[in-house]
Amino acid sequence: MSDTEQSPLPLYHARTKHRFDAYAAGPGQLDWDAQPAPFRHYLGAPRCELPLAAERYERAYGRLGEMPENPVPATLASLGALFELAFAISAWKSWGANRWALRCNPSSGNLHPVEAWALCGGLAGVPDGLHHYDPEAHALEHRVLVPPADAAPWLAIALSSAMWREAWKYGERAFRYCQLDVGHALGSLAYAAELLGWRLRPQAIGSDTLGGLLGLDRAADFPAGRAASSEREEAEILVAIDAPGLSTPPDAALLRVRHDAAGWLGKPSRIDPAPGYRWPLIDQAAVASRSAEIAPISRSTVEFDEFPPLPAHPTTAGAAQLIRQRRSGQRFDPRQTLPRAAFLRLLDATLPRRRAPFTGQTAPAQVHLLLFVLRVDGLDSGLYLLPRGAAGAQLAATLTARFPDAAPVEDCPPHLGLRRLTRAGLLELQRLARALNCHQDIAATSAFSLGMLADFSAADGAGYRELLREAGRIGQALYLEAEAAGVRGTGIGCFFDDPVHDVAGLSDGRWQSVYHFTVGTPIVDQRIETAPPYPQRTQEGS
Incomplete structure (x- = not known):
């Protein structure tokens, strides 16, 4: 960008400010019976349920900052616990005829634009390839299955945003909220990983490359025309999981080649077949803020200030308990x-x-x-x-x-x-x-x-x-x-x-x-009923 050009991002931010005399541009009214689907599924894709196993790894919330001497190995059960505490449903709420899900990762308006993905190789119990996480069933949908490679096991988690879920309610300001939600999701993932003794390591990958790796650039899989803007997902970030026995993920270009060679499974379900508005400013902000292909995204480049260790919290509650009760x-x-x-x-x-x-x-x-x-x-x-x-x-x-x-x-x-x-x-x-x-x-x-x-x-x-x-x-x-x-x-x-x-x-x-x-101090509405997140599953089920 030349010195005479102004970045569209300050302009976007200024335009989406709320003011005493006017709110940022948004829909004039909401049809709550036609709000976007809160869950995306890949129809026709094979799938496997993840264990509800978080309680196996419970430990005191106040000790989370102390990495355990023996971190949990990466298995199907620990992967299930990671997704459960980071992205899963934490409870169902109902009031009269209305019923809605709460999740471990919070979201603006409980609209949940963030979609989570697992990419892995050599992980026991999980086929090699790309998998979309379905929080409604706590399951992995296999988007790409590749032949096993002769290499050490590895695991990475990716996030994308279905921005229309926020734009439907919040209009042009929605891009801000999507990024806040990505931050919450990354924080949720970091807490869940720390409970297991794992660490997150961001990968140096451009937004376009990541979108291709996740199949988000496959135009034929998503509807065209007026509904296109409501169905697209924005690639956000890829983080490797540092855990016992896991190595560095392969190069993204190699993974994409393997994905295309193996073939793509399933078709994405609709988020909103009849959107009533378009917000092109959101797409402009997304394009202007994407990571470049050479962006030096490396955890080692971040220098934090040195602070005294956070002392142990006096609560006796477990970390998993607090994560799931968060409201x-x-x-x-x-x-x-x-x-x-x-x-x-x-x-x-x-x-x-x-x-x-x-x-x-x-x-x-x-x-x-x-x-x-x-x-x-x-x-x-x-x-x-x-x-x-x-x-x-x-x-x-x-x-x-x-x-x-x-x-x-x-x-x-x-x-x-x-x-x-x-x-x-x-x-x-x-x-x-x-x-x-x-x-x-x-x-x-x-x-x-x-x-x-x-x-x-x-x-x-x-x-x-x-x-x-x-x-x-x-x-x-x-x-x-x-x-x-x-x-x-x-x-x-x-x-x-x-x-x-x-x-x-x-x-x-x-x-x-x-x-x-x-x-x-909250005042709890006793009229709202609470039900368990997965009543059809047992805690140790898979």
Whole structure:
């Protein structure tokens, strides 16, 4: 791109901001009886059920950062546990005639654009080739089956996005939400892998190559015409699994040749046969942010700041238990407060350490937290800043200079660098938090809410996706830490962008709020019934 050309990504981001006087372009109304299919199947493809085996590998949530002396070998059972805790259904909910699934990986509006894939060779119990994960049945659909190769076993996980699932409801802003969901999915995968003693290692592969490897460029398999935009999937990322006995995956070009030679199995089911809108701006943002074929995506290139190890959590709950019980809070009890120790632990878990959910992150940390502290024991209500490491030092200096009473928080672990920018009365802060978050009570009745400020000097090309994914990973840490603390979190995608910047005194465009979150004591709607995720299966079944 020449110096005279402007990247379409800042233009996309600016156009998709919500403002007090107008929301980003979206559908005028929603037909809930015609929403996109939440599950994609490959009709006619052979398949194998995965074991529901997560409980075999359960261990205390607070010990996740400590890699076990004997990591779990890669088997059909452990692969089943990986997909179960990362992407599977966690429960069915019903209210009257309405029934819907919840999953271990959260999603904007529970719409779930992210599709997961397994690529493997020499893995006992799983044929060599490419497999699409079906969360509805907790099964692998065999998209390509290749003859076994005389090589060491290997395993990789890929993610793609069916962007129409989000665009159907959110219009042009949906590309943002898809990338936040990819971040959540990567965080979910990192937590599930860490439970097994495994690590994620991103692969250097361009978006077009990955799309071909997954068969997403096979135009004949997907409908043409008006429905084409609703059926296409966007290739996102490929990560190798580091586990006992596994080697590095073969070259992507070699894998594609083997796939084409073996032949493709099954046809993708329809997501939406009659979409009512088109959002070409989403496709433009996707094209502009794809990884180049020579993109140096390597985990070894990411240098995280050094922080003290995250201490063991006092909860006795298991990691698998917390992952499966995670929910988004719908209402919060404003009479309840959050203990100061729990609040500080929540913030500490968002710092970018070499542990879940940040294992496999492909860029340095560039997202920092602007906090609206409402009901935390021992802290004044007000506006606070958590710079997530050295990269946030300039932001901290800028905001400290703009708030005359800014000061470090006393008796706070020094590595957090938590600063109070200004005190504010509770009623005033509630009104502000509610207004900035599209007038939603969940941002005002909680213990605290926050906006994630991303450094947009790193937002060109694939860096734009990575900023949003980093925000999604932070959200995943907050979700699980909230569950471990006995409270609940909720991601907030609807907020008024520039008014948030105005509150912080940021006007030059470098810092942009990309995702909001809130944590508090939930009020559970007892009218909604809960059922197990796979009632037709036993925990040890396969």
